[in-house]
Structures are given as C-alpha cells and as structure tokens.
Amino acid sequence: MEDIKPIRVFLEVAEQLSFSGAARTLRMTPASVTRIVAALENRLGQQLFVRTTRQVALTSAGAMVAARFRPVVEAFDEATDDITRASRPDLGRLRINAPLSFGMRVLPDLTEAFRLAYPNIDLEIHLTDALVDIIAEDCDLAIRVSRPPTDKSTIWRKLCEVPRYLIAAPSLFERVPRPSNPDELETSLLLSYSATNRPETWEFHKAGQTRTIRAGSAIVSNNGDYLFGVASAGGGMCVLPDFITRPGLEAGDVELVLPDWKLPSLWLTLYYPPYEKLPPLVATFNDFFEAYIRDLDGLVF
C-alpha cells in the first residue's frame, strides 16, 4: 500500500535540490529526509538523486518521478482542501426523507424558503410513507408525522404538534345518522390510515373521558390524501392530520365529526441516523426548519 509522505519529501528535495533545505521547510531533521528518500529509492528500485555532501542533482529517473508525481500530489491536496472547506454548513447536498402527504403539501414552500436562504445547499427529497430504515435509506435526516416515538435507539427532535380531526363529508350524514359520541361511530364507515394495513385505533378525549375506537378494515390505505378523497366523496369518515383536512374544512367540502371530542395530536418530528455529532448541513436544516415552524405559528397545522 503506497504512501504519499515519502513522495512529498522527495518532491521537496527535488525542488530545492537540498536535503537539509527540504528538512527545514518540512520541519524535519535532515536525517529523516535522508532515510525517507533512501527508502523511496529502495522501493522504486532506482536512484532518484545523485549526491555528494555538497551537491544534489536529480537522476533522469528522479526527474521523471518528480514530473509524474507533482501534479498528482497537488490534486490530492486540492481534494483535501475541498473536503475540509466543505465542512462549511452552507454548501453541499442534503438528502431528506419525508412522508408523502406532508411532503406534497408543506415541503414545497419550506424548501423554497430554504433554498432562498441557502442557495448552495442542494436538496434531495425522497417522499414515502413507508416506515423506512433511516440508515439503509441513505438519508441525512427524515421528517415524520407520527405518534410520539417510543423507539430508544434512534435520535429524534420534536418540532411541533399536528392536531388530528375526525372528518366526513356533509353528504354522508344525509344517509347515516350523525354520531353524537364515539361509541355511536359505525366501524364500517371508519376509514383507516395505516402503513401496515392493520386498522388504527383512535383515542377520543373529552373532559377526562376516554373512548378507544378501532377503525374499520373496509378501507385501509397508506395514503392520507386518498382517504381524504374518499371521505369528501361521502364514502366514510376518517382521522387525518390538520395539514390534510384544513383546506377541505375551510372550503366546506368536509366537516368535523364529534367536534367536542379531541384526538391526541401527532408529532412533527425530525429523525436522524445515529450521528455522534450532528453534521453541519443537517444542523443548518434543523435550525431552519425549527424557525420556519415557529414563524408559521400553527398557521398550517
């Protein structure tokens, strides 16, 4: 396994045509320079310098080695410079994993603002609702909208809470009676979001009371927007996060069911691979995201 240090020493000697001079600029002893160059000559099987105690000259082999290696070593140093300079927190590439609906509805504005602030950070946005392995997925951070994490092994950071609402289209209550408490919910009408295709359970709260309802299995989907579509078409009711339901609620396409009963909020969370120390770029995005959410002041969620 070739090493680069002997060649650095050799190049310096070749430049100055002096062992002790090279030793001075490299802050080594002349003895080391001698040994290192001698070892290099030994390895290459040819003499690189012709030297007496007062004169040093390159052999033609040495001249060739110097000519061949000088640009290579320079390229190496340039690369190291680039990399160390690339520890800047405002330049590079960030791979972000986010849920589908959230990504489509919230991220575009956010990323545009981010790119305005950090035009030299490229983004790679991967949208999926699958419970991806954050390590295997090759991403730098993941955005999740979920119940508070119980997982101990991963690192996460709560950004804000996302309220959830049970919604349905007004037309639905033209054909079925409007429920007045959770127990009256008809299971077959309860559309469930689930990545695992097993129906959710919903906890309704009202003044200390708690009702746990199991959603139906008639329609289970891993896509909230699809469920919202079904609901607004009058096909049932479902629990969806604020950022999905808000436009429809404001437009009157859907309405709240059991408005007095609250559902536990979801958490908007940033997940990281198990970093020892947050990479600069990730920290930058992290801070930006937090500020963005703070400035939004619950306007979206």
Add this chain to the structure above:
Amino acid sequence: MEDIKPIRVFLEVAEQLSFSGAARTLRMTPASVTRIVAALENRLGQQLFVRTTRQVALTSAGAMVAARFRPVVEAFDEATDDITRASRPDLGRLRINAPLSFGMRVLPDLTEAFRLAYPNIDLEIHLTDALVDIIAEDCDLAIRVSRPPTDKSTIWRKLCEVPRYLIAAPSLFERVPRPSNPDELETSLLLSYSATNRPETWEFHKAGQTRTIRAGSAIVSNNGDYLFGVASAGGGMCVLPDFITRPGLEAGDVELVLPDWKLPSLWLTLYYPPYEKLPPLVATFNDFFEAYIRDLDGLVF
C-alpha cells in the same frame, strides 16, 4: 501533512459498506479499520459513516468525500505503477554528455544502432568539450576521450584506447623541411588542442626513447575539427585522435608525421555521476556501448 492511507481504508469501507469486510480485503483487523476511519472523521471534522453494529451507510458528507477522493487515489496508484514499470531498462530517457568531435563523428551511427535496439529509450545528447561538472550538468552519463583519469572521486569505465597521430598536409613539407625526429619539430607549427587554451605537451615514444615536446601557442583551439582543417590546409601539424584523422589519412589529405614515433593513446571512457548502483537505463547504454566498440574492432579508432 495529509496521508493517503486513511483514505484508502475509508474508500474500501465505502465500497463494501462494511468495516470487517474492508478489513479482510485490506488484510487488517477490523479494530484498525475502525480506528483509522474514526481518526479520519476526526480530522475532517465530519462523520463519514452512520453505523450500527449491523449496518453501515455513507453520510452525504461521506459520499462526497468518496466521490472526490476515489479518482485522486486512482491517479496516485497509476503514477506509482508507471514509475515502477519505468524501472524497466528499455524505456525512458537518457541524458548523455559527449565531446564535440567525437559526438559529431562517432555518435550518430552509434545512437542510430542504439535506437534500433531500444526504440523506447529517448536520448538527450549534449555535446561539449568543456570539462563539465558531471553532477551539475544533469546528465546520466558522460563520454570522454582523454588521458587515463587520475580523479579518484568520479566513477569511470574504460571502453577502448584511441590512438593519436601527429599529422600534417603534404603541402606543408613543400615549404618546411620534413622532421625526422621529435626534436626537429618547429614549435610555431605545432597546433595545440586545449580546452584551457594552454598548449599541450606531447610525449613521443620510440623503442624506449621518450621525447616530450611542448606544442606552440600560435594556434590553440578547443575544437579538434578546426585544428584538422588548419592542418589539412597546410597551416601546421597537430596531434589528433584517430577518429578525426582517419578519413583524412585514407583520402591523402593529410599524412603521418614521424610515423615511427608513437604517442600515448587516449582512453575512450564512460563517466558516471557517483551512483550507488547503476540505473537500469545507464546499464543498458553501457552494455550496448561496450558491445558496439567491441564489434567495431578498432575499425574507427
């Protein structure tokens, strides 16, 4: 001073996405791989891998480092390959220093034969009669035609002897009497070759007798061909090596003076800078030159 080894290790891990796998192919212990990569991350100030005990993935910083360094390391290895391959004795460049007249008369045929035998060895022929410092002159070997060297410090190798003859144009003896022994030589007619512009001294030998004659200072030149020109024009007589006088003698332009008296031969010598070990290319030329002279069998000298 950046070193290349940690990057080699890092690249191998990045390729396999496994520390122990990299350790196996690099024939190291996993412990070393861990430590080396950790040290590199430490130096670069950023995490390159995200790893659990069973999964290893590149961070985006790591991916960037890998992408940036892979071609650089490859270039480095290519360079080392080139150089080690260039220790071949039949490929490269040879800088040769030779005397002017010898170079012009003898070298062309020799170098053509050499290039026929070794088409991939480039030649750099530097012709001068100056007593150059063989080290300062940046040459790999020097050809000299001179008296046997007394210098202890330089390395030399005798190739053959070069007879010298005292010659003059026949026309000269139409205006001055032909000498019959060295003592009759008229100093003012004795053209002298000398690099230092001090006239030579010639030792004539005949059957145990020795006569030492000092050449004149009327015309002293550092160029044998010029002196031959003067002599063949009838301007005087001079002592010149065989390879200069032979064509003129055969053509009858000049003739031997005092043919019974012999002058000490010069030596055709190869000089080397103080190599510890003869470089392959130099050895190649050396052997070729010796064989060439041997095959010539005194035909030129």
Add this chain to the structure above:
DNA sequence: ATTTACTATTGCATCTTACGTAATAATTAA
C-alpha cells in the same frame, strides 16, 4: 421468543516504526 452468528467498537499489552541526537565523512568557502 430465543438463540446464534456476526458486527463495530474499545481497552490493554505489545511491537514495530519513526524520530531526534550525536558522531562521521566529505566538500566548499574563507
């Protein structure tokens, strides 16, 4: 669910290696 096998890591002891110092030989300049 439990076990097994493999992983990355770390502490510790060892060993190789590189380093600096000092001495030597050689050469140039004074």
Add this chain to the structure above:
DNA sequence: TTAATTATTACGTAAGATGCAATAGTAAAT
C-alpha cells in the same frame, strides 16, 4: 589550513500502530 555546511549512519528513545480479547448491539435462524 581552518571553519562551516552537507549528507549520512548508528543508536537509544518515544510514539504510534497493531493484534488480541472482551463488550455491546443487531439481524437472521431456529
């Protein structure tokens, strides 16, 4: 002839790397 500088080498030391064993964690297999 002397002084100064150079490249080199021997040798003792120190620092660094390495290997081994133990540990903790994870994924696959039972």
